[in-house]
Amino acid sequence: MIKKITILLFLFLSLFAGAQTAGPEMADALRENGKINVVISVIAIIFICIVVFLVVIERKIKKLENKIK
Amino acid sequence: MKNWYKILSVLLILYTLIFGLSSAVPRLDILNETIRNVYYHVPIWFAMLFMMTVSLIYSIKSLSANFLANDSKAYNAAVIGFFFSIPGILTGSLWAKYTWGTWWTFQDPKLNGVAISILIYMAYFILRSSVEDEQKRARISAVYNVFAFVMMNVFIMILPRLTDSLHPGNGGNPAFAKYDMNSDMRMVFYPAVIGWILFSFWLFEIKNRISVLKNKLND
Numbered sequence: 167m168i169k170k171i172t173i174l175l176f177l178f179l180s181l182f183a184g185a186q187t188a189g190p191e192m193a194d195a196l197r198e199n200g201k202i203n204v205v206i207s208v209i210a211i212i213f214i215c216i217v218v219f220l221v222v223i224e225r226k227i228k229k230l231e232n233k234i235k
Numbered sequence: 236m237k238n239w240y241k242i243l244s245v246l247l248i249l250y251t252l253i254f255g256l257s258s259a260v261p262r263l264d265i266l267n268e269t270i271r272n273v274y275y276h277v278p279i280w281f282a283m284l285f286m287m288t289v290s291l292i293y294s295i296k297s298l299s300a301n302f303l304a305n306d307s308k309a310y311n312a313a314v315i316g317f318f319f320s321i322p323g324i325l326t327g328s329l330w331a332k333y334t335w336g337t338w339w340t341f342q343d344p345k346l347n348g349v350a351i352s353i354l355i356y357m358a359y360f361i362l363r364s365s366v367e368d369e370q371k372r373a374r375i376s377a378v379y380n381v382f383a384f385v386m387m388n389v390f391i392m393i394l395p396r397l398t399d400s401l402h403p404g405n406g407g408n409p410a411f412a413k414y415d416m417n418s419d420m421r422m423v424f425y426p427a428v429i430g431w432i433l434f435s436f437w438l439f440e441i442k443n444r445i446s447v448l449k450n451k452l453n454d
Contacts, residue, residue: 189262197257206256213252217245220441227444234451 247430278427279323282435286316294380306373311442348390
């Protein structure tokens with residue numbers, strides 16, 4: 167009987183141990199359902215647009231340089 | 236192919252934008268997911284320090300020869316560096332609010348050091364605009380810029396290491412060892428640093444070409 171109780175007690179304790187290893191809270195749900203990829207795509211598109219804008223500005227500078235030369 | 240560094244910088248930054256959000260990070264208390272800010276907030280400051288170093292080099296060059304051209308390059312580099320310090324300080328403040336619990340703390344020597352450094356560079360811009368004569372302006376501002384760079388390093392690099400700081404990697408001389416980073420994070424962090432440094436150099440080049448055009452128009 168005592169043996170059974172100790173086994174149950176250890177099982178019960180191991181539940182807490184399992185809960186602790188989960189660790190600090192992270193945005194796991196966002197990653198699991200893949201919606202994070204939407205956010206990543208939006209950020210990437212914005213950055214690409216900014217880069218395109220810079221390239222266009224550079225071309226305009228090039229034209230001006232050729233004109234003034 | 237003189238545009239290689241621009242393409243490389245865009246690719247590296249895109250890589251860090253994508254993998255910075257999707258890759259695994261260490262599960263840490265307080266920081267939680269905000270540890271990803273290391274990929275974005277820190278490289279901005281590296282770019283700022285890089286641009287200020289470029290500015291210093293051109294200032295020293297302008298003291299020895301060809302001072303008008305080199306002086307305008309030094310000024311442009313300082314402008315780009317200053318420009319990077321604004322998102323740096325804003326993102327740092329936002330991050331501090333959610334991890335340290337306050338927008339700004341005077342307990343942290345790095346925050347105050349950065350604020351003072353920004354003021355020092357603002358003084359550099361004001362000093363430049365207050366001297367009418369081009370030759371005189373080049374010489375005075377070059378000398379001041381050398382002083383400004385040294386002061387910035389004292390405030391950002393040296394003083395925070397002598398006392399306790401909330402920033403990781405400060406207090407003592409641990410370099411990167413004390414960052415809460417694992418090797419996965421370094422795979423994103425270092426490309427981010429290189430990417431943003433190259434990107435700042437691209438902006439610097441654009442600014443230079445504009446100021447050359449301006450000078451030609453004025454002549």
